[in-house]
Amino acid sequence: MDLLMQHLFNGVVASSVYMLIAVGITLVFGLTRLINFAHGQFLVIAVFVALDLITAGVPFVFAAAAAVVAAGVIGWLSERLLFRFTMDNPYNGLIIGLGLLLVLESAAFKIWGGFQVGVPAAVTGGAGLGDTYFAWNRVLVLVVAGLVTAGLFLLLARTRLGAQLRAAHENPVAAAHVGVNVGRMVTVAFVAGSALAGLGGVFYGTLQPVGAFDGAHLILKGFAVALLGGLGNVSGLAKASVLYGIGETLVAGYGRAEYVPFFTYGVIIIVLLVRPGGLFEKHPPSDSTFARSSRGVARAERHSRVERLLGGAAFVLLPIVVFEAVGTSRLQSLVLLSVLYAIQVYALAYVYETTGVLSIAQGGLMAVGAYSAGVIAVHLGLGFWWALLVAVPLTVAAGALLGLVVSRCTGHYLLLVTLAFSALVTQLTLTAIDLTNGDNGLILPEKLPEIGPLTFTDLRSQFYLVFLVALLAAFGLRRFKSTRFGLQLSGVRENESLARSIGLRVGRAKVGAFALSGAVSAVGGVLYLYTQTVIVPTSFDAVFSIKIVIILVLGGVALAGPLVASMVFVLLPELLQLDPVDQQFLFGVLLIMIILLLPRGLVPALITGYSALRSRLLPARHPATATGRPETGGDAVRSPSELVREEIS
Amino acid sequence: MSTAELEISGLTAGYGGVVAVKDVSLSVPAGTTVALLGANGAGKSTILRSVSGQVKPRSGDIRLNGESLVGLRPDQTLARGVAHVLEGRQVFAQMTVVENLRLGSVRRGRDTHEETIALLLDHFPVLAEKARQPAGQLSGGQQQMLAISRALMSRPRMLLLDEPSLGLAPVMLPTIVELIRWAQTTFGAAVLIVEQYSALALQVSTWGYVLRNGRLVASAPSAELAEGDAINTAYFGVDP
Ligand SMILES: Nc1ncnc2c1ncn2[C@@H]1O[C@H](COP(=O)(O)OP(=O)(O)O)[C@@H](O)[C@H]1O
Ligand SMILES: [Mg+2]
Numbered sequence: 001m002d003l004l005m006q007h008l009f010n011g012v013v014a015s016s017v018y019m020l021i022a023v024g025i026t027l028v029f030g031l032t033r034l035i036n037f038a039h040g041q042f043l044v045i046a047v048f049v050a051l052d053l054i055t056a057g058v059p060f061v062f063a064a065a066a067a068v069v070a071a072g073v074i075g076w077l078s079e080r081l082l083f084r085f086t087m088d089n090p091y092n093g094l095i096i097g098l099g100l101l102l103v104l105e106s107a108a109f110k111i112w113g114g115f116q117v118g119v120p121a122a123v124t125g126g127a128g129l130g131d132t133y134f135a136w137n138r139v140l141v142l143v144v145a146g147l148v149t150a151g152l153f154l155l156l157a158r159t160r161l162g163a164q165l166r167a168a169h170e171n172p173v174a175a176a177h178v179g180v181n182v183g184r185m186v187t188v189a190f191v192a193g194s195a196l197a198g199l200g201g202v203f204y205g206t207l208q209p210v211g212a213f214d215g216a217h218l219i220l221k222g223f224a225v226a227l228l229g230g231l232g233n234v235s236g237l238a239k240a241s242v243l244y245g246i247g248e249t250l251v252a253g254y255g256r257a258e259y260v261p262f263f264t265y266g267v268i269i270i271v272l273l274v275r276p277g278g279l280f281e282k283h284p285p286s287d288s289t290f291a292r293s294s295r296g297v298a299r300a301e302r303h304s305r306v307e308r309l310l311g312g313a314a315f316v317l318l319p320i321v322v323f324e325a326v327g328t329s330r331l332q333s334l335v336l337l338s339v340l341y342a343i344q345v346y347a348l349a350y351v352y353e354t355t356g357v358l359s360i361a362q363g364g365l366m367a368v369g370a371y372s373a374g375v376i377a378v379h380l381g382l383g384f385w386w387a388l389l390v391a392v393p394l395t396v397a398a399g400a401l402l403g404l405v406v407s408r409c410t411g412h413y414l415l416l417v418t419l420a421f422s423a424l425v426t427q428l429t430l431t432a433i434d435l436t437n438g439d440n441g442l443i444l445p446e447k448l449p450e451i452g453p454l455t456f457t458d459l460r461s462q463f464y465l466v467f468l469v470a471l472l473a474a475f476g477l478r479r480f481k482s483t484r485f486g487l488q489l490s491g492v493r494e495n496e497s498l499a500r501s502i503g504l505r506v507g508r509a510k511v512g513a514f515a516l517s518g519a520v521s522a523v524g525g526v527l528y529l530y531t532q533t534v535i536v537p538t539s540f541d542a543v544f545s546i547k548i549v550i551i552l553v554l555g556g557v558a559l560a561g562p563l564v565a566s567m568v569f570v571l572l573p574e575l576l577q578l579d580p581v582d583q584q585f586l587f588g589v590l591l592i593m594i595i596l597l598l599p600r601g602l603v604p605a606l607i608t609g610y611s612a613l614r615s616r617l618l619p620a621r622h623p624a625t626a627t628g629r630p631e632t633g634g635d636a637v638r639s640p641s642e643l644v645r646e647e648i649s
Numbered sequence: 650m651s652t653a654e655l656e657i658s659g660l661t662a663g664y665g666g667v668v669a670v671k672d673v674s675l676s677v678p679a680g681t682t683v684a685l686l687g688a689n690g691a692g693k694s695t696i697l698r699s700v701s702g703q704v705k706p707r708s709g710d711i712r713l714n715g716e717s718l719v720g721l722r723p724d725q726t727l728a729r730g731v732a733h734v735l736e737g738r739q740v741f742a743q744m745t746v747v748e749n750l751r752l753g754s755v756r757r758g759r760d761t762h763e764e765t766i767a768l769l770l771d772h773f774p775v776l777a778e779k780a781r782q783p784a785g786q787l788s789g790g791q792q793q794m795l796a797i798s799r800a801l802m803s804r805p806r807m808l809l810l811d812e813p814s815l816g817l818a819p820v821m822l823p824t825i826v827e828l829i830r831w832a833q834t835t836f837g838a839a840v841l842i843v844e845q846y847s848a849l850a851l852q853v854s855t856w857g858y859v860l861r862n863g864r865l866v867a868s869a870p871s872a873e874l875a876e877g878d879a880i881n882t883a884y885f886g887v888d889p
Binding site for chain 1: 701703722723724727728732733735739740741742743744748751752753754799800803
């Protein structure tokens with residue numbers, strides 16, 4: 001099979017590029033247990049920089065060098081200005097990286113526009129051998145990437161710097177005590193990793209076009225390779241890259257290019273399920289080598305029960321007040337949309353509150369619900385009740401499956417797994433055109449049914465229906481937390497190994513939480529379909545999932561937090577008339593700021609501010625708070641970012 | 650200026666809500682070995698960590714030959730002459746013995762580097778034999794030798810040893826005692842040795858301090874401590 005030879009050659013060339021991308025991920029992870037989500041976007045920026053310079057007449061070599069430097073500088077800045085502050089908590093670093101990805105994607109779009117571009121090859125032509133064509137550009141990529149990789153291995157094995165990097169990787173505390181400046185090693189890893197991503201980007205750009213929003217997809221590819229090789233294990237990378245590169249090329253060559261994402265996400269999910277430590281590593285990377293910083297002591301202010309309830313109840317009614325107060329139906333439908341968001345936030349809270357997992361798969365779960373309902377309505381003509389009957393069990397099953405994968409991996413892989421799940425579902429809905437109508441979207445032919453005398457044809461009745469469901473989800477979450485199962489799950493969240501040691505089935509608990517979340521999500525998804533009447537794959541993509549996470553982090557999980565935060569989140573961009581790209585930029589900045597500045601979320605902060613003000617005005621009635629002594633009664637308001645700030649170990 | 654190499658005054662340090670060490674003052678005169686004794690959890694390691702910069706003191710001062718070490722990172726205190734051998738022999742298990750030793754001198758010029766390695770390997774034939782093997786393959790005692798040797802690679806003025814006998818077979822103890830004495834005479838370093846069980850530490854030291862619940866409860870010549878009951882007091886909490 002001569003075509004096979006061609007695929008193998010192309011696959012090996014692709015491997016050498018993936019090696020360059022993955023090595024940065026694995027270097028940084030090895031030293032810090034951090035996966036930098038924005039890493040893929042560094043590569044995208046390098047492509048644009050190189051293209052701009054080449055278009056301006058700069059020779060390829062200098063353009064490539066400039067792109068490498070640009071990527072290195074961005075990596076350096078991101079470490080200095082952002083990741084440096086989350087070094088004691090890689091989970092926070094993950095979220096900051098997510099924010100940075102959103103910011104850099106929208107910035108790239110603003111600067112370079114939305115078209116996919118390629119980098120003109122350094123050399124043209126090639127030589128045929130049998131039926132196989134060896135393009136000189138591919139040969140060049142293979143040789144240079146191979147040399148750079150070999151140089152890196154030599155540097156790690158033979159030089160003082162390499163020894164220091166390895167020492168800092170193996171045991172950062174001991175390394176510091178033999179005189180290694182561990183902080184500087186982290187900087188070195190960031191800069192080197194980002195620069196290599198830049199080089200990988202330029203090469204990748206000569207093989208395939210790249211667009212402003214490709215960062216998320218590229219980091220997942222790089223992550224798939226790094227994971228195959230055993231995260232943090234540089235020596236496994238070469239084999240992993242070849243395996244992945246050839247696999248991908250074969251999938252694209254014998255299948256279709258659209259199947260490649262399934263290959264990527266499939267690799268991630270399967271490796272995590274079967275061999276979380278990578279294919280070539282006997283021992284999975286242990287978190288114990290990571291410097292155990294003393295856990296930040298949660299200093300959540302406590303509120304009297306009345307104060308909390310009052311605050312809660314007032315906030316709960318806010319959507320109704322706003323809905324009735326805004327005059328236009330345009331704004332009213334946005335308030336309705338915000339409540340639909342809030343249902344998803346509550347669904348996420350079922351998982352988050354009980355297991356501590358901040359999942360970026362909410363959009364994926366919602367899509368399963370909405371699309372299954374849409375498909376049976378469009379293709380089988382089945383109505384609302386059938387939709388619920390089909391969508392809920394299906395989404396519960398999808399949630400359970402996701403929970404199963406999640407329960408197999410530790411805190412640091414979680415976000416990536418859930419992101420891969422989201423991307424997988426989006427890709428499915430895009431690809432299965434016969435069922436989903438792909439990009440064009442599915443238009444619902446059905447209407448919400450009448451219940452007795454109630455009809456749901458106008459905006460107001462739809463709003464109250466959705467609002468009621470949101471309240472049910474919120475109260476359900478509260479009740480659920482105090483059930484036996486809920487308590488078990490909280491045990492898992494507080495201390496997983498302790499929970500395990502007293503006989504709780506941790507894995508099963510996580511599967512259960514995700515299944516439950518799936519049920520809530522499905523109901524919300526079906527309501528979304530029946531009130532919005534049209535769904536497109538991007539309605540539920542990773543960015544949507546990230547929005548849900550941001551709303552949860554912003555609003556906290558207090559009763560009305562998600563409702564209020566959703567409203568702010570949906571209405572504000574509309575009132576400011578931001579286009580989607582500006583919105584994405586804003587989300588990214590918000591996410592970063594929340595993690596760095598606002599540990600407990602916005603609404604809890606408001607309540608705290610309110611009660612602090614009250615205690616100042618009425619000191620006699622609040623002796624405990626007035627003296628600055630925390631009250632002992634009542635439980636503290638906990639917010640996601642607070643937990644995120646605690647070390648997950 | 651005192652003649653003390655290391656002078657700790659009024660040190661208070663801890664972790665989060667825990668205060669592990671309260672108002673401790675002690676000194677190690679140049680060229681001598683001083684023992685710091687106490688039960689598990691007394692705060693001994695915290696004192697060493699404060700000196701080497703792994704833990705930031707809440708208050709108090711730490712001076713090496715008159716120069717304050719407060720606020721420095723471990724790699725910076727090492728550059729000033731403090732070498733800290735961590736509790737539990739933290740060798741780099743995946744790196745070879747020689748690589749471990751080389752790392753010990755990342756802060757010093759290459760000139761003295763091979764010379765010191767030769768000196769150490771010469772003195773420890775066991776390490777020389779296994780020079781190219783991963784350190785993880787050494788026995789516990791050999792790993793402790795390696796950890797101390799690695800600290801000596803930086804030619805420290807002040808050597809901090811955290812429970813060097815912990816987890817070692819009793820037959821290894823004389824070797825460790827000999828190693829500490831040799832290090833002291835060869836490199837001229839002052840030594841602060843932390844131990845739970847007093848025998849070894851009092852044997853190599855001239856002066857001893859006893860720590861209980863983060864506070865110093867005794868300070869006397871080692872010989873006196875070896876006879877007296879200050880140690881019992883420290884361990885069992887019987888006040889004299
Ligand atoms: N990393 C840490 N985080 C929180 N508490 C710690 C930590 N290390 C030690 N402690 C506490 O500080 C106290 C003193 O510990 P340490 O200095 O290690 O004692 P010693 O070395 O004498 O056994 C103990 O109560 C211990 O529990
Ligand atoms: Mg100790």
